[in-house]
Amino acid sequence: MAEEWITLRITHDQLEAEMIKDLLESGDIPVVLRSAKVSPYPVNIGKMGEIKILIRDTDKEAAEEVLTKFREASEEPQEHEQ
Secondary structure, rough: OOOOEEEEEOOOOHHHHHHHHEEEEEEEEOOEEEOOOOEOOOOOOOOHHEEEEEEEEHHHHHHHHHHHHHHHHHHHOOOOOO
């Protein structure tokens, strides 16, 4: 039986999509980016500009945990040694 892929997030920013993909893959979560953009025409209007971040349904909980931990870590004040 084939595994079902679900949309974890939708963004309009290719860089953001790639960063989320890299973060999830570093946690051993396979990711597929799907976009309706046509390369020579960088249109970011409505659904034409959407980039869907897809993961396996079975990885949803782990993916949300990875993103939450990253968000929390990035919000913590950074202590600098003096």
